[in-house]
Amino acid sequence: MMKWMKRFFLVSAFLTLTGIGAIVVIYYHVKADLPDVASIQDIQLQVPMKVFSLDGELLSQYGEKKRIPLARKDVPEQLIHAFLATEDSRYYQHFGIDPIGIARAAMVYASTGQARQGASTITQQVARNFFLTREKTFIRKIKEIFIAVQIEQILTKDEILMLYLNKISLGQRSYGVGAAAQVYYGKSVEELTLPQMAVLAGLPKAPSRLNPIYSPANAKKRRNIVLARMLDEKYITQAEFDEAAQSPITGKYHGAEITLSAHYVAEVARNKLVELYGEQRSYNDGFSVYTTINKKTQEAANKAVIENLHAYDQRHGYRGAKKVLWQAPDENWSVEDIAARLKKEPSFADLRPAVVMQVDDKSIQVITKDSGTEIQTIGWDGLKWARPFKSDSRQGKPPKTAAEIVSAGEQIWVRQVDQLLELSQYPDASAAFVSLNPQDGAITSMVGGFSFVQSKFNRVTQAKRQVGSNIKPFIYSAALDNGYTLATLVNDAPINQWSGSAAWRPKNSPPVYDGPIRLRRALGQSKNVVSVRLVQDLGFSKIISQLEKFGFNKEDIPRNNTIALGSASASPLEVATGYAIIANGGYKIEPYLIERIEDSYGTVIYQAAPKTVCRDCKKLYKQQAQSELLTPNASAESRLGQVCSISPISEEQIAVPAISEETAFLTRELLYTAVWGGGSWQHKTGWNGTGWRAANALKRRDIGGKTGTTNDSKDAWFSGYVGNTAATFWIGFDNFDRNLGKAAWNSNLGKEQISGGEFGGRTALPGWIDFMKETALSQPVQKPARPNKISTARIDRTTGLLTYKTDYTTRFEYFNAGSTPTEYTDEAGSTEPPLFELGDQEKTDNNPASADELF
Secondary structure, eight states, X not given: OHHHHHHHHHHHHHHHHHHHHHHHHHHHHHGGGOOOGGGGGTOOOOBOEEEEOTTSOEEEEEOSSBOOOOOGGGSOHHHXXXXXXXXXXXXXXXXXXXXXXXXXXXXXXXXXXXXXXXXXXXXXXXXXXXXXXXXXXXXXXXXXXXXXHHHHHHSOHHHHHHHHHHHOBOSTTBBSHHHHHHHHXXXXXXXXXXXXXXXXXXXXGOHHHHSTTTOHHHXXXXXXXHHHHHHHTTSSOHHHHHHHHHSOOOOOOOOXXXXXOOHHHHHHHHHHHHHHHHHHHHHHBOOEEEESOOHHHHHHHHHHHHHHXXXXXXXXXXXXXXXXXXXXXXXXXXXXXXXXXXXXXXXXXXXXXXXXXXXXXXXXXXXXXXXXXXXXXXXXXXXXXXXXXXXTTEEOOOOSSGGGTOOTTEEEEEEEETTEEEEEOOOSSEEEEEEEOTTTOBEEEEEOSSOTTTOOOOTTTTOOEEXXXXXXXXXXXXXXXXXXXXXXXXXXXXXXEEETTXXXXXXXXXXXXXXXXXXXXXXXTTOHHHHHHHHHHHXXXXXXXXXXXXXXXXXXXOSSGGGGGTOSEEOHHHHHXXXXXXXXXXXXXXXXXXXXXEXXXXXXXXXXXXXXXXXXXXXXXXXXXXXXXXOTTOOHHHHHHHHSSSOSOOGGXXXXXXXXXXXXXXXXXXXXXXXXXXXXXXXTOOBOOTTHHHHHHHXXXXXXXXXXXXXXXXXXXXXXXXXTEEEEEEEEOSSTTOOOOEEOOOTTSOXXXXXXXXXXXXXXXXXXXXXXXXXXXXXXXXXXOOOTTOEEEEEETTTOSBOSOOSTTEEEEEEOTTOSOOOBSSOTTOOSOOEEOOOSGGGGGGOOSOHHHHO
């Protein structure tokens, strides 16, 4: 016996030494091919770019791989138990490889001839995922073992486990448990149930075949195997196993959890990031881009564009069904077939596809994409608008029954309006809206079209359209810089100008002419011929130079008289920026959309430094930089921050004047009049500004704005400001051959409908108003300070001259220094003081003029 034991010991020792020697030989054989395992500490997982609003709402996500990196504390213990029970039950006991597991796998292979049981530990899977390929070779397996052992020496068990849980592919382009929880269940890992955790833990074996979207049956079998392993390892009780094993498979595809619809904003941000960092880094380095928009203003902008386009489209008539699936006497499709078809149809904005099942006298029965097999009713209130579309300027007779509008078997568009389901259609026209903060140019909302899904073209930034009368405030500001006043009379009379053999006869719209008219009223009523006379008097060079001060591109401005009527082309963003400069007192600001960029660790790597309006900064900086009131030895920037309400701000960030504050003040006055009008309604001399609908709807005295309509109504605009928001709304057709036309009165609808020709005040202004109702009304009224060089004087409304009267035929008017009239329209001898020089703000309270008169 001792002899055999001695032999056994010697053989065992020999085999052990031989094995060790073999391992050493193999190690040195593959050593040159082994990676630098220490680099795993510096490996950065591929994480998609995310774009957020300023208040943290997710707008979009970009990148090939979906991944949400998690820390150990963020992963529920039960989810970790599910993976450990399935993939590596002795994970916390082994040193990178599991000898027991290897022996068991070897015995199974020896007895069956098949590799039915895996022996790779989680650490080995980390080694393979980060450093090796998935080829099934002996050498690759040896390398995997050596790398796993080295990883265990460098990282803690929890660090290795999190690399595994964040790296592993789990199907549907999701990598890591964080992304998989979102993709399959639309949840964070903390919200997962036990059955859902078990489904995820079963995916590493074959993610494309076992995921609940591809095969619910396969996913259920694999899930129950995971649950059984958890029960064996005593991670769950028998009762928990029984309940979880009986639960249905509920997984379905969920995209990124977008919490705010702002696709055009996200696309601008994406392009900017690629420009800064290139595609590879932008899509994989986990950047978080925070834009300047916020949820309240963006949702208001979305709604304004969508509702205004629907309103325009519906008053021009119904263009018919999208498709016809069957016609009588053909047999109706089954409810199940219809529901299956609608699931494959796309949705756009608030539009959902639907199929008409039955047509009654004043209602129809439909199945919608969102209703499954449930039949819904659209009543007459959701149908009666739909008279036939004939052309952009002609509509058919209003319908009397539902059968005049649709037929059974037609695939149509519907939308939900409050609690009412309504027949609808995809708008033919396009629109754009943008709002920004006039003080620094931060874009607070942007909508580049009806649906980003249908059209990626961003009309806010990419469309150059003729601006129509939106250009007039800038032309008038040039006149104010060159000797004109708000009281200057300009002849509102027809113009006949010959050029060679052709005549140019610009007309007012409507074609009403009032003879000599004050500049204030001319802008308020948008007199075309007055604008032409200003351009002719000042010359093209002065006008174009003035437009450049507001940010317009010289190349887009024609050098002829049509500039007076808005033949220059500009994007809605350029127009809004120009109006923001007027609103902020004449300071040059530049619109910007990205507030900051953070890397995957939350470190800010880019911070916007916009030009900001700070009227007193430079003056106070010069006067007080060395004052004892300021912190001694402070830097220039910090000293400036102490004297400026906007802090911190560098001297380079202070916005410089684009125009004088006096000109900006007087131009704002013109734009107030374009909204509020003038005259005395009591004495039947009152008149409306072209933007009167804004005054009626918003009822604020700090509204300034201007309508704009181009020839043949191809473009309609409204631009202006309320409170501390400047915004532009544009509507028109992408097809330049079409114009906005006109809509006849629809006897099926009520008194609130819009009819007649389409132009800025009718077509664009309602959308602008809707936005401001939701956003600007909560802001305090902005009453800009009157510059010291501006004075007031009572003038006669007809002549623009000084007057001794104080009745409705007069008003107080603002004048720049040295421009106050010196002539009187009255006879001398009155004791009434005609002139009130108000050179500082303190005297304003003593001004006998009412607020209405001053506006």
